[in-house]
Amino acid sequence: MLWPLPAVVAGLVILTAGADQLVAGAGRLARRFGVSPIVVGVVIIGIGTSAPEFVVSTIAAARGDAGIALGNLVGSNILNLTLILGIAGLIAPVIVGSSVPRREAPLMVAGVLLFAVAAAAGLGRVAGAVLAFATAAATVLLLRNARVESGDPLPGEVSSFREMAEKPVRTSIESVRTVLGLVATLVGAQLLTTGGADVAGHLGVSPTVIGFTVVALGTSLPELFTAVQAQRRGDGDLLVGNLLGSNLFNSVAGGALVGLAGRGEPTRLGYPVLAAMVAVSLLAWLVLYRRYRVTRAEASFLLVAYLMTLPLIG
Secondary structure (H helix, E strand, O other): OOOHHHHHHHHHHHHHHHHHHHHHHHHHHHHHOOOOHHHHHHHHHHHHHHHHHHHHHHHHHHHOOHHHHHHHHHHHHHHHHHHHHHHHHHHOOEEOOOOHHHHHHHHHHHHHHHHHHHHHHOEOHHHHHHHHHHHHHHHHHHHHHOOOOOOOOHHHHHHHHHHHOOOOOOHHHHHHHHHHHHHHHHHHHHHHHHHHHHHHHHHOOOHHHHHHHHHHHHHOHHHHHHHHHHHHOOOHHHHHHHHHHHHHHHHHHHHHHHHHHOOOOOEOOOHHHHHHHHHHHHHHHHHHHHHOEEOHHHHHHHHHHHHHHHHHHO
16 A cells, blocks of 8 residues: 555655756756856756756646646745745854845745736646746846846855866766756656655545645755755855745746646645745745844744644645
């Protein structure tokens, strides 16, 4: 009866390893071709750490497992700004010196709100197309905002973060790394989605619950690893920028993929958990904008906020 559990565990391991190599390979290729550090931080790392959410939710939607697809995206969005930001804040206060809370945070909140409206009304192909347009618009805005002001610490943090683990770049090796990372992400996502649906069936719980908890935690591991690594180096701007960017792309790009890959029937999620996702996004924005930092007390509150969202998905 417990045979799907090995598939879930294997999927989590393969997915995490594949996503890590995908982000590393893409970042190093970008460096090789002269892409600016700020664009790497805003777009490549943000989208790269969201790759597991994209792949898992798209496969789940295509298989007809709409609960896992939406539960994963919503759960990941809540996890990023409560559990992951909270853990990082407990390691040390998260200090932000860039314009991220002023420029990227409102864009993230707008993306999450649009996604929540679509999920409440019914995330079908029309809503998917709207979210796809929003993805393109958000990317343009992010690239335009990449023209940072003098003294903004984010570009330097991205460069330092990349070079910490990077050796001289060989295009052929990094291309293979990126492709293999993508393949591993796809395989891990398939195992995780299939196993998660089977576990839900065996335990008699909603697939949405599995998507919101086990699957969302698994697909958020790249963000967690990046956050802890950045926080240990004192790169608070990179940490916050990655989490906000991940939530933005989870919402608009992930939502678009679910809507377009689904089987034509609009997919909905309950109002309480969607309201919690929007509330958590506003809370994180408020905490960051107020003093441009997350203290240990605020980090503890974010962890409590995550626990408070769990009963809403039942």
